[in-house]
Amino acid sequence: MTENRAILIAGAAHIALFAGLSLSWSLMSKDIAPIVEPIPVEFVDISDVPTVQEKPKPSIEAAPRETVEETQPEVVEPDPATEPTPPPVEVAPREAPPPPKPKSPPKKPDPKPVEKPKPKRDLSNLIDKSLQDAPRKTRPSDFAKSIEQAIPEGARLDARTMATLAQAIRDRIYRCWDPGAGGPDARSIKTLLRVRVQRDGTIIGRPEVLSQSGIGAGNAAYGRVARDAAIRAVMNPACSLAGLPPELYDGWKDFELNFDPSETL
Amino acid sequence: MKSLISALSALLIAIVAMPAAAQLRVDINAGISKPMPIAVPAFTTPALATTAAGDTAALGRQVAEVVSNDLASSGLFKPINPSAFTTNVAYADVLAPRFPSWRTVAAQALVTGFVQVNGDGSITVGCYLYDVFSEQILAREGFSTQPAFWRRAAHKCADAVYSRLTGESGYFDSRIVYVSETGSQTKRIKRLAIMDQDGANHRFLTNGQNLVLTPRFSPSQQTIAYMSFAQNRPRVYIYNIGTGQQTLVGNLPNMSFAPRFSPDGRFLVFSMAQGGNTDIYRMSVSGGAPQRLTSAPGIDTAPSYSPDGTKIVFESDRGGTQQVYVMNADGSDQRRISFGSGRYATPVWSPRGDLIAFTRMGGGGFRIGVMRADGSGERLLTDSWGDEGPTWSPNGRVVMFFRGQRGGRAALWSVDLTGVNERRVPTPLDGSDPAWSPLLP
Numbered sequence: 001m002t003e004n005r006a007i008l009i010a011g012a013a014h015i016a017l018f019a020g021l022s023l024s025w026s027l028m029s030k031d032i033a034p035i036v037e038p039i040p041v042e043f044v045d046i047s048d049v050p051t052v053q054e055k056p057k058p059s060i061e062a063a064p065r066e067t068v069e070e071t072q073p074e075v076v077e078p079d080p081a082t083e084p085t086p087p088p089v090e091v092a093p094r095e096a097p098p099p100p101k102p103k104s105p106p107k108k109p110d111p112k113p114v115e116k117p118k119p120k121r122d123l124s125n126l127i128d129k130s131l132q133d134a135p136r137k138t139r140p141s142d143f144a145k146s147i148e149q150a151i152p153e154g155a156r157l158d159a160r161t162m163a164t165l166a167q168a169i170r171d172r173i174y175r176c177w178d179p180g181a182g183g184p185d186a187r188s189i190k191t192l193l194r195v196r197v198q199r200d201g202t203i204i205g206r207p208e209v210l211s212q213s214g215i216g217a218g219n220a221a222y223g224r225v226a227r228d229a230a231i232r233a234v235m236n237p238a239c240s241l242a243g244l245p246p247e248l249y250d251g252w253k254d255f256e257l258n259f260d261p262s263e264t265l
Numbered sequence: 266m267k268s269l270i271s272a273l274s275a276l277l278i279a280i281v282a283m284p285a286a287a288q289l290r291v292d293i294n295a296g297i298s299k300p301m302p303i304a305v306p307a308f309t310t311p312a313l314a315t316t317a318a319g320d321t322a323a324l325g326r327q328v329a330e331v332v333s334n335d336l337a338s339s340g341l342f343k344p345i346n347p348s349a350f351t352t353n354v355a356y357a358d359v360l361a362p363r364f365p366s367w368r369t370v371a372a373q374a375l376v377t378g379f380v381q382v383n384g385d386g387s388i389t390v391g392c393y394l395y396d397v398f399s400e401q402i403l404a405r406e407g408f409s410t411q412p413a414f415w416r417r418a419a420h421k422c423a424d425a426v427y428s429r430l431t432g433e434s435g436y437f438d439s440r441i442v443y444v445s446e447t448g449s450q451t452k453r454i455k456r457l458a459i460m461d462q463d464g465a466n467h468r469f470l471t472n473g474q475n476l477v478l479t480p481r482f483s484p485s486q487q488t489i490a491y492m493s494f495a496q497n498r499p500r501v502y503i504y505n506i507g508t509g510q511q512t513l514v515g516n517l518p519n520m521s522f523a524p525r526f527s528p529d530g531r532f533l534v535f536s537m538a539q540g541g542n543t544d545i546y547r548m549s550v551s552g553g554a555p556q557r558l559t560s561a562p563g564i565d566t567a568p569s570y571s572p573d574g575t576k577i578v579f580e581s582d583r584g585g586t587q588q589v590y591v592m593n594a595d596g597s598d599q600r601r602i603s604f605g606s607g608r609y610a611t612p613v614w615s616p617r618g619d620l621i622a623f624t625r626m627g628g629g630g631f632r633i634g635v636m637r638a639d640g641s642g643e644r645l646l647t648d649s650w651g652d653e654g655p656t657w658s659p660n661g662r663v664v665m666f667f668r669g670q671r672g673g674r675a676a677l678w679s680v681d682l683t684g685v686n687e688r689r690v691p692t693p694l695d696g697s698d699p700a701w702s703p704l705l706p
Contacts (some may be wrong), residue, residue, distance in 0.1 A: 041417045044409040166291045177296035206399050225432040235398035255289035
């Protein structure tokens with residue numbers, strides 16, 4: 001018994017010694033070959049972009065318009081021929097070589113209700129909480145309800161009613177406004193939007209940016225981000241204005257939203 | 266009193282009787298910050314083709330995965346699980362996404378793209394960013410590289426998305442050099458290692474024969490300054506990444522350590538012990554005599570330049586305990602900027618210039634903190650037992666450091682400037698002393 005044990009221990013010790021020597025040999029003996037340096041990644045033109053060099057980004061309005069059609073001979077545009085199913089109408093196949101065709105966003109000819117997201121009912125709902133967060137059916141908070149109930153029927157649009165209405169709208173929108181994680185430079189930027197709404201709460205078109213203040217040479221990139229974040233808050237179906245008092249529609253059919261992040265972070 | 270009441274009454278009547286304002290104006294002064302839901306479906310390909318790194322369809326999936334992981338790692342985005350997607354993205358959808366289906370999965374932003382092989386064997390990765398609610402394109406970038414470097418194209422795409430949606434510059438296409446550690450506490454083997462910021466493409470630079478410490482990138486990223494105990498003499502060396510060559514810096518007579526490059530890459534600052542005193546010196550990378558910048562009794566070490574090269578922050582125990590000091594780049598106007606309880610070490614100036622990260626020791630632990638360059642606004646980012654050695658991401662939004670454990674183990678971690686989103690940085694072995702590179706070219 002003890003002899004076997006001694007043999008086992010001796011065997012294990014030999015194996016350990018051999019492994020240790022092998023490891024130290026591999027660590028100590030050979031020089032490490034110099035690593036291959038990455039080849040720089042070059043910026044190249046794609047699709048209808050006149051240039052993708054790092055330069056001031058085009059504004060949203062400027063980005064996808066048709067101004068670059070004739071300036072861009074090389075196109076990397078999706079080839080409808082490779083698409084097994086008929087492509088959507090907006091990307092109707094063109095004869096090759098098609099000029100770069102910037103896709104302007106589909107315009108909404110008539111204001112239609114924003115499509116209600118349909119929560120998926122499968123296991124992925126359990127995995128991805130965002131599915132539960134954003135597309136839920138819009139429901140005004142109790143606070144908003146209490147405000148709206150406080151508005152007397154047939155109320156005239158006096159200052160008090162307007163203030164109450166403003167609070168109701170504020171209570172809807174702020175939940176979808178992410179002021180961002182930018183530093184002090186971003187906090188000084190205020191964005192004023194004009195919003196037009198249908199009776200059912202649907203936003204008509206896109207909110208119009210009336211003005212932005214607090215933008216200087218050092219924080220221009222934040223200005224664009226602030227504008228996008230404000231528009232996103234208004235357009236988010238999770239923060240729809242549906243359910244505001246219809247009898248006061250004149251008061252909220254066309255209003256201004258002033259996003260001020262100075263006290264948010 | 267009567268007049269006050271009547272004045273208030275008049276004011277109230279005036280308010281109530283005021284005709285309706287021409288237009289309702291609503292002030293939004295509060296919001297909710299949370300990671301933005303973003304969809305990053307697999308990048309498509311105009312024509313399936315084989316490359317040395319796999320076919321373009323597989324590359325498309327991998328590129329999307331890298332982009333998604335980069336964005337998630339920032340803590341500012343929440344990539345939506347692809348299993349929830351309700352639509353397949355075909356090549357035609359890259360330029361004309363079906364926005365309603367992305368709204369269905371609650372995506373606020375969408376990244377699409379493609380991978381194609383060019384005539385010369387290189388690949389082009391196209392990267393498009395859309396706002397799902399307003400159905401607007403926000404950014405588009407194209408990147409051409411050899412297939413083997415597809416990860417860099419993916420990181421550049423993620424940088425473009427991050428930059429457009431946050432207003433900050435990106436940091437994903439960057440690398441980390443650090444000290445890889447293995448072995449028992451008494452026989453620790455320490456090797457220089459380099460990897461992408463997400464832990465990919467890990468490579469060892471030295472073979473572990475000599476103990477190494479404090480590697481630091483040069484601005485060009487072609488060289489790394491570090492301290493090695495080669496020949497049992499701790500001295501500063503420069504490692505050339507391209508050739509693997511290691512060069513002793515100067516023929517300094519004494520122990521030299523804690524090197525760091527100037528922002529223009531022309532100078533090294535480091536500490537050198539001489540006559541019982543340790544001071545900070547500056548020396549041209551091309552050689553020459555070192556210039557002494559400090560002379561106070563005690564240990565002056567861990568120098569780090571401001572990004573404009575005009576100032577140097579360092580630690581010194583000249584006042585009795587380790588504290589953070591700032592001086593002009595020529596050594597003049599040395600002044601203490603840290604005044605909290607405990608001790609401060611390893612200060613590092615942010616690439617943005619506004620903040621200095623440091624290790625704060627006291628209260629039974631080592632923690633990472635930041636303060637403004639004048640010493641004000643100090644706050645701690647971590648709360649652990651052994652956090653040390655901060656290094657900044659190229660955009661100054663993230664701090665990486667190493668977290669020691671009782672027993673000698675150590676690992677790399679990163680934390681957002683807001684003190685949230687603490688993440689372990691994957692390394693094959695233990696890791697310490699990380700240094701973040703600037704953005705790759």
